[in-house]
Amino acid sequence: MLNAPVSHYLFTAAQSRDIDEQTINEIGIEGFTLMEIAGYSASQQILNIYPELSHGIYLCGKGNNAGDALVIARYLIQHDINASIVFLSGMDGLSPDTHKNFELLKKFDPENKISIYDSWDDFSGQASFDFIIDGMLGTGLDSNLRGDYQKAVQWANQQSVPVFSIDIPTGLHADLGEIMGKVIKADHTFTFGGRKQGFYLQDGPLHTGQVTYCELPFPNELKTSCNTFLIDESWVSEHQSSLGVHKYDTGVLYIIAGSEGLTGAAVMAAKSAWAEGLGAVFLVCPRGLLSVYEHNLPSIIKKPVGEQSDTCFSEAHLPDVRQIVGEKQGAVLLGPGLGRKEETVRFVIDFLSQNNRKTVIDADALWALAQSQKWKEFEEKQWILTPHPGELARLLEQDVKKDYQRLNLVRNFSAEHNVTTLSKGMPGIVSTKNGDSYLTNYDTRYFARAGSGDVLAGKISAYLALDYSPEYSCAQALLNGKKKLFTYLDTNRDLPEPTDFI
Ligand SMILES: NC(=O)C1=CN([C@@H]2O[C@H](COP(=O)(O)OP(=O)(O)OC[C@H]3O[C@@H](n4cnc5c(N)ncnc54)[C@H](O)[C@@H]3O)[C@@H](O)[C@H]2O)[C@@H](O)CC1
Ligand SMILES: Nc1ncnc2c1ncn2[C@@H]1O[C@H](COP(=O)(O)OP(=O)(O)O)[C@@H](O)[C@H]1O
Numbered sequence: 001m002l003n004a005p006v007s008h009y010l011f012t013a014a015q016s017r018d019i020d021e022q023t024i025n026e027i028g029i030e031g032f033t034l035m036e037i038a039g040y041s042a043s044q045q046i047l048n049i050y051p052e053l054s055h056g057i058y059l060c061g062k063g064n065n066a067g068d069a070l071v072i073a074r075y076l077i078q079h080d081i082n083a084s085i086v087f088l089s090g091m092d093g094l095s096p097d098t099h100k101n102f103e104l105l106k107k108f109d110p111e112n113k114i115s116i117y118d119s120w121d122d123f124s125g126q127a128s129f130d131f132i133i134d135g136m137l138g139t140g141l142d143s144n145l146r147g148d149y150q151k152a153v154q155w156a157n158q159q160s161v162p163v164f165s166i167d168i169p170t171g172l173h174a175d176l177g178e179i180m181g182k183v184i185k186a187d188h189t190f191t192f193g194g195r196k197q198g199f200y201l202q203d204g205p206l207h208t209g210q211v212t213y214c215e216l217p218f219p220n221e222l223k224t225s226c227n228t229f230l231i232d233e234s235w236v237s238e239h240q241s242s243l244g245v246h247k248y249d250t251g252v253l254y255i256i257a258g259s260e261g262l263t264g265a266a267v268m269a270a271k272s273a274w275a276e277g278l279g280a281v282f283l284v285c286p287r288g289l290l291s292v293y294e295h296n297l298p299s300i301i302k303k304p305v306g307e308q309s310d311t312c313f314s315e316a317h318l319p320d321v322r323q324i325v326g327e328k329q330g331a332v333l334l335g336p337g338l339g340r341k342e343e344t345v346r347f348v349i350d351f352l353s354q355n356n357r358k359t360v361i362d363a364d365a366l367w368a369l370a371q372s373q374k375w376k377e378f379e380e381k382q383w384i385l386t387p388h389p390g391e392l393a394r395l396l397e398q399d400v401k402k403d404y405q406r407l408n409l410v411r412n413f414s415a416e417h418n419v420t421t422l423s424k425g426m427p428g429i430v431s432t433k434n435g436d437s438y439l440t441n442y443d444t445r446y447f448a449r450a451g452s453g454d455v456l457a458g459k460i461s462a463y464l465a466l467d468y469s470p471e472y473s474c475a476q477a478l479l480n481g482k483k484k485l486f487t488y489l490d491t492n493r494d495l496p497e498p499t500d501f502i
């Protein structure tokens with residue numbers, strides 16, 4: 001199981017608002033109190049992270065997002081950090097808690113040092129300021145940005161000072177991660193009560209800057225509807241290798257991979273899995289390719305099947321392959337470099353029809369699944385599917401353009417077919433049989449070179465062979481790549497090779 005801490009739950013705007021309302025109406029913590037905690041907590045984070053600030057421009061709408069910004073202003077002026085407040089929709093019609101906080105703020109400023117502007121036109125751009133607070137719109141955004149909000153966003157994005165977004169960068173759709181006309185490009189987003197799903201989809205990652213989760217007193221019981229989580233190393237702990245046990249007790253993996261011209265995929269996957277400290281890795285291969293593997297994979301036990309003239313898998317190999325895979329308890333990786341010949345497609349489907357092993361289905365084995373609907377009826381499916389965008393479109397029989405759509409489709413697909421799916425791309429999405437989804441949070445574009453998929457499949461199947469759950473195996477494999485990527489980028493300027501991730 002993968003149990004994310006609440007700091008890594010990802011909410012939609014509707015879920016956030018529901019939790020807010022229930023906390024206020026059913027639990028009895030007033031909205032004003034929540035706003036105070038939100039603003040106080042963001043102000044302390046800002047003081048910690050940016051200790052040298054002297055003057056902020058506060059861009060405010062009229063909803064509660066602006067109220068949070070006004071609370072921040074109240075705390076920061078106590079630290080001699082000046083404030084200029086710009087109300088983009090004027091000062092009439094502020095939400096009740098925001099209005100109350102505006103009145104409070106003025107009481108903290110008896111000398112009228114705070115500058116207040118009641119429209120965008122009234123604000124002419126200050127001579128000196130060193131940060132901007134974006135308190136224009138939060139979860140209340142309901143359409144493309146209107147009127148002066150567009151102008152203010154454009155202006156803020158052109159300034160060379162840090163921009164701090166309150167709860168959400170204004171203009172970013174909290175669920176979809178899409179830009180609603182225009183969007184703030186924040187250096188830092190302070191988000192309240194829960195991260196928003198859109199931070200990690202589509203345009204989100206390019207606009208939130210660093211995200212800091214600020215806790216609000218929302219009871220955890222109100223958060224159980226959440227089924228989307230952020231994967232990161234702060235909570236997905238690294239596996240411990242169980243040294244000293246017999247090699248066949250510390251993880252056995254059978255890799256069924258490779259065909260003429262595609263032996264590299266099998267080699268990469270096998271090396272990648274072996275590097276995780278398994279007891280034994282068996283590479284099942286068509287006999288005609290054995291010499292390639294003897295040469296390249298000294299640590300891997302080769303299990304050739306068929307005749308000397310065979311260079312791809314076919315149905316004729318099934319009895320031998322089944323027997324080999326049945327010898328010891330272990331996991332199976334099926335797919336890298338298998339090729340797409342018809343006899344290989346039949347081999348894959350027939351093999352899966354009577355396979356009770358935990359199995360990672362990758363690359364050409366996914367091609368085979370997409371050629372035949374038969375697999376949908378198979379009873380035993382302890383499977384992890386690892387489609388890249390093209391493979392996913394074939395499996396779903398539809399094009400998937402938007403991340404939000406991909407998240408929902410992959411979630412439904414996994415639940416409907418009772419499999420775990422790792423949908424590759426940016427973000428990587430892991431969806432489980434019970435409808436939970438886990439998103440990555442780093443630049444996966446570095447992995448878009450032929451071979452990194454084979455390395456990833458090797459890692460996932462290694463963890464599966466070590467008896468970790470399917471979702472943990474996927475998350476840990478993704479994070480393993482991230483760690484290696486960051487280590488590589490620390491000392492290198494050129495692009496990493498897939499072999500750097502082994
Ligand atoms: N008790 C609460 O409700 C809490 C709310 N919090 C804050 O409140 C925010 C949500 O507050 P609200 O629901 O008041 O919503 P917002 O503050 O996001 O703004 C809603 C207002 O903006 C207008 N608006 C919506 N879309 C617009 C567009 N495209 N262009 C121009 N104007 C637009 C709406 O007409 C409405 O008046 C959260 O994001 C968070 O910052 C926090 O203070 C925590 C507690
Ligand atoms: N550690 C990782 N974290 C996130 N995504 C990864 C990682 N490793 C691989 N990927 C994903 O896998 C993709 C490569 O897989 P794929 O297209 O199947 O390549 P291959 O040519 O190796 O089969 C990358 O574009 C990326 O989306």
Ligand SMILES: [K+]
Nearest residue numbers: 134137166168
């Ligand atoms: K905002």
